[in-house]
Amino acid sequence: MWSRKRFDIDYSDLIYGLGAALTVENSRRHELQNELEDWWISDSTGEAVACLSVRSGWDLLLQGLQLPPGSEVAMSALTIPDMVSIVRHHGLVPVPIDLDPRTMAPDSASVDRAIGPRTRVIIIAHLFGGRVDLAPILAARDRVGAILVEDCAQAFTPGFRGHPEADVSCFSFGNIKFATALGGALLRLRDPQLADSLRQIQSTYPVQDSGNYASRLLKYLGLKTLSSRPGFTALIWGCRRLGMDYDRLLNQSVKGFPKDELIWRLRHQPCAPLLALLRHRLQGYSEKRLSEQTHRGQRLIQLLQEYCPEIQVPGVAASPHLHWVVPILAEDPSEAIATLANAGFDATQGHSMTVVDSPATHPEGEPRNTRELFQHLLYLPCYPAMDETALVSLAQALRPISSPSVSQFSRMSSP
Numbered sequence: 001m002w003s004r005k006r007f008d009i010d011y012s013d014l015i016y017g018l019g020a021a022l023t024v025e026n027s028r029r030h031e032l033q034n035e036l037e038d039w040w041i042s043d044s045t046g047e048a049v050a051c052l053s054v055r056s057g058w059d060l061l062l063q064g065l066q067l068p069p070g071s072e073v074a075m076s077a078l079t080i081p082d083m084v085s086i087v088r089h090h091g092l093v094p095v096p097i098d099l100d101p102r103t104m105a106p107d108s109a110s111v112d113r114a115i116g117p118r119t120r121v122i123i124i125a126h127l128f129g130g131r132v133d134l135a136p137i138l139a140a141r142d143r144v145g146a147i148l149v150e151d152c153a154q155a156f157t158p159g160f161r162g163h164p165e166a167d168v169s170c171f172s173f174g175n176i177k178f179a180t181a182l183g184g185a186l187l188r189l190r191d192p193q194l195a196d197s198l199r200q201i202q203s204t205y206p207v208q209d210s211g212n213y214a215s216r217l218l219k220y221l222g223l224k225t226l227s228s229r230p231g232f233t234a235l236i237w238g239c240r241r242l243g244m245d246y247d248r249l250l251n252q253s254v255k256g257f258p259k260d261e262l263i264w265r266l267r268h269q270p271c272a273p274l275l276a277l278l279r280h281r282l283q284g285y286s287e288k289r290l291s292e293q294t295h296r297g298q299r300l301i302q303l304l305q306e307y308c309p310e311i312q313v314p315g316v317a318a319s320p321h322l323h324w325v326v327p328i329l330a331e332d333p334s335e336a337i338a339t340l341a342n343a344g345f346d347a348t349q350g351h352s353m354t355v356v357d358s359p360a361t362h363p364e365g366e367p368r369n370t371r372e373l374f375q376h377l378l379y380l381p382c383y384p385a386m387d388e389t390a391l392v393s394l395a396q397a398l399r400p401i402s403s404p405s406v407s408q409f410s411r412m413s414s415p
């Protein structure tokens, strides 16, 4: 069985992290943080702030901005639930921007509807590894005088530090991201004063527990082994014998923080071993690693075109596109998951994300395309370890699967 995802980290990196957990004292935190931040912006402008996660950085930014309660935050309609919860926690109003399913970029009519005089912040996510053209959003930002935040959590590329005109660009190195350090994030901010105020707030936080971080490294040593083809096959076999739902087990093993603890958990400074591993990963990360993933993604999409041309691939027209994940739309995702499992492929639904609800003040703002897309979203396994034979079998296994009719979406076409 091919598992849904492989973690983008080698055993040697996990061992490096464990070594750092044993030897790097938190007294070196400042030094490591400064070095990492300076390196991140060495070929770029602005200031960098290293955080525990993108969610921690987003919460920090909303504290630093001190917006009046009731201010609106226009957001890409598809994001992770915590990003929306954080906005609400600050007494602000999330307003969805509907997305064009072909590019996953904001739909221009929806941009005009969502962004108005009450908008103080706009946050646009580059989804699935594709990059959104920010030019129309920059124009909307300048029209209303808001702050533009670029959420690059799914779009890390070595050397890319975000759009030079975005006010804030956030990169995540969480568990399932490219170049993961099993946590950590880097924010680039254009305004040095804002960066200083974020650093000031963050310095009042407790430091993440290094022992917990070491346990996470050990857990992922095990999960990495289980995500190999023989390891995953054995896991599924074991779960079936014990009558356990392996999908639920896997989702639980990588799930985020409990809802009532979210803000408290986010408000920690990254520990020294995390900063050491993040620096090690970023400074040693090769373009080759990413280009292998991109080629696999491109090849799978070509094969889908050949074997099952009606299958819809959301975001396929985004450029550049790294194919961090390869999503498709299936009329009945559960049935598609079962069909693929029989063929030896572990696909999964997009439960880790959510569609931002439109507030009562924007009755016309329902993100219809995104909601429709979300109901049919399915992620295929696709990573460098899958050879041509595996990708062909995957595309062939999808032949009986039907995709929702394109007429349900305003702008969608086949790959």
Ligand SMILES: Cc1ncc(COP(=O)(O)O)c(C=O)c1O
Binding pocket: 052, 053, 054, 055, 056, 079, 080, 083, 125, 151, 153, 154, 171, 172, 173, 174, 184, 185
């Ligand atoms: C679009 C998007 N935004 C934000 C995040 C949060 O990143 P982090 O885990 O670093 O908080 C994620 C994580 O998956 C994401 O996919």
